[in-house]
Amino acid sequence: MKNILVTGGAGFIGSAFVRHMVEQHPEYNIIVYDKLTYAGNLDNLLPVSDEPNYRFEQGDIASRETVRRAFQAHDVDTVVNFAAESHVDRSILNPDAFIHSNTVGVHILLDESRQHGVGRFLHVSTDEVYGDIEPGYFSKEGDKFAPNSPYAASKAGGELLVRAYHITHGMDTVVTRGSNTFGPYQYPEKIIPFFVTEAIDDKPLPVYGDGMQIRDWLYVDDHALGVATALFNGKSGEAYNIAGEHHEHNINVTHRILDLLDKPRSLIKHVPDREGHDLRYAMNCDKLRELGWNRLYTFDSALEATINWFKENEWWWRKIKTGEYLEYYKKQYAARLAAAE
Ligand code: NAD
Ligand code: DAU
Numbered sequence: 001m002k003n004i005l006v007t008g009g010a011g012f013i014g015s016a017f018v019r020h021m022v023e024q025h026p027e028y029n030i031i032v033y034d035k036l037t038y039a040g041n042l043d044n045l046l047p048v049s050d051e052p053n054y055r056f057e058q059g060d061i062a063s064r065e066t067v068r069r070a071f072q073a074h075d076v077d078t079v080v081n082f083a084a085e086s087h088v089d090r091s092i093l094n095p096d097a098f099i100h101s102n103t104v105g106v107h108i109l110l111d112e113s114r115q116h117g118v119g120r121f122l123h124v125s126t127d128e129v130y131g132d133i134e135p136g137y138f139s140k141e142g143d144k145f146a147p148n149s150p151y152a153a154s155k156a157g158g159e160l161l162v163r164a165y166h167i168t169h170g171m172d173t174v175v176t177r178g179s180n181t182f183g184p185y186q187y188p189e190k191i192i193p194f195f196v197t198e199a200i201d202d203k204p205l206p207v208y209g210d211g212m213q214i215r216d217w218l219y220v221d222d223h224a225l226g227v228a229t230a231l232f233n234g235k236s237g238e239a240y241n242i243a244g245e246h247h248e249h250n251i252n253v254t255h256r257i258l259d260l261l262d263k264p265r266s267l268i269k270h271v272p273d274r275e276g277h278d279l280r281y282a283m284n285c286d287k288l289r290e291l292g293w294n295r296l297y298t299f300d301s302a303l304e305a306t307i308n309w310f311k312e313n314e315w316w317w318r319k320i321k322t323g324e325y326l327e328y329y330k331k332q333y334a335a336r337l338a339a340a341e
Contacts, residue, residue: 011034015041016220020224022051063108076118077118078231080227084101085097085154087151091149095150099154099157102154103158121173122234123162123173124175124227126177128148130177130281132148133281149276159175172236173236176230176240179215181217184309185316195253198267205257209270211250215281216247216281217247217303230291241284242285242288260307269337
């Protein structure tokens with residue numbers, strides 16, 4: 001392992017992984033390969049942009065030619081694939097991009113990796129492949145897939161291709177399945193950065209339905225460390241859950257955000273629910289713990305640190321909340337807010 005191609009490394013979790021690897025592992029060359037979609041942002045990589053073991057290449061994982069060029073130019077021997085369309089609501093509005101990047105793109109990246117003789121291929125997946133989880137149960141790595149949104153189905157499709165390349169071609173693959181992640185540099189469409197930045201501006205917070213859905217919250221640096229642990233220590237052909245083990249109803253997360261910002265609860269608007277909304281995600285992550293991973297952050301301290309980061313870094317998010325973002329906001333929320341209770 002020497003030259004590691006990190007696809008999707010200009011996004012939220014990918015950039016946290018890249019910052020960690022570049023700073024903590026000067027023995028590796030980290031090459032970020034990213035299409036720079038609306039969610040890709042080179043500002044996320046500014047802290048490492050001058051480091052000698054960091055490089056950037058713009059490209060689509062679904063484009064064979066550019067993938068091949070990047071493999072050859074950097075003598076890539078390891079791939080860590082974060083690249084994906086990642087927002088469930090957008091997958092309901094426009095699923096095509098999700099099939100393109102999360103399923104077809106994974107296939108092309110795998111096939112080119114095999115032809116180039118790449119060693120380890122780590123694929124970043126999600127707890128959403130398990131679907132809606134009954135109260136009291138925690139998903140294990142061997143459980144069946146039951147994805148419910150176009151996003152989750154496209155991620156499950158990508159994962160199944162990773163499994164097939166391991167079994168059919170003997171590729172050295174490892175999969176991680178992370179839970180809901182939050183922290184600095186998260187695109188302000190996901191609930192925590194969206195609600196924090198809207199509340200700062202005294203705008204309404206659209207809670208889907210009654211807000212009693214449960215998510216398991218994981219701090220981004222703990223997610224990035226989990227991926228690094230699986231990359232270095234994971235067994236070939238295996239999958240590893242990365243869980244925050246902090247389960248909260250959405251309405252409680254919303255209350256905490258408002259309280260920490262000293263904003264009134266009257267900003268909350270209960271709006272019509274997300275279609276096909278999964279009520280609960282929850283995973284067991286003992287398998288990753290056995291590889292030596294442990295979380296370093298608690299939800300409370302990480303949420304406070306995240307909110308402070310957004311308060312102190314308006315330069316980062318204010319320019320995002322323009323143009324395409326406002327178009328998306330209108331499509332996703334205008335009618336919902338008009339129908340709010
Ligand atoms: P993100 O949307 O912030 O970043 C995705 C990155 O991938 C962007 O930089 C984008 O430009 C790039 N990208 C998209 N399509 C591409 C393509 N075809 N070719 C090359 N680059 C492309 O996403 P994130 O929240 O950082 O998620 C990263 C990964 O982690 C995804 O695979 C996602 O499914 C998974 N995941 C996310 C969470 C979460 O809560 N955010 C939890 C579990 C798993
Ligand atoms: O579980 C892992 C997944 O977590 C990742 O694979 C996805 O990439 C990531 O986007 C995230 O998916 P969710 O759909 O759970 O995240 P989101 O932040 O969009 O929503 C979290 C919860 O908050 C969900 O129950 C929907 C609700 N929600 C979200 C938004 C954006 C609202 O009530 N209102 C909103 O405006």
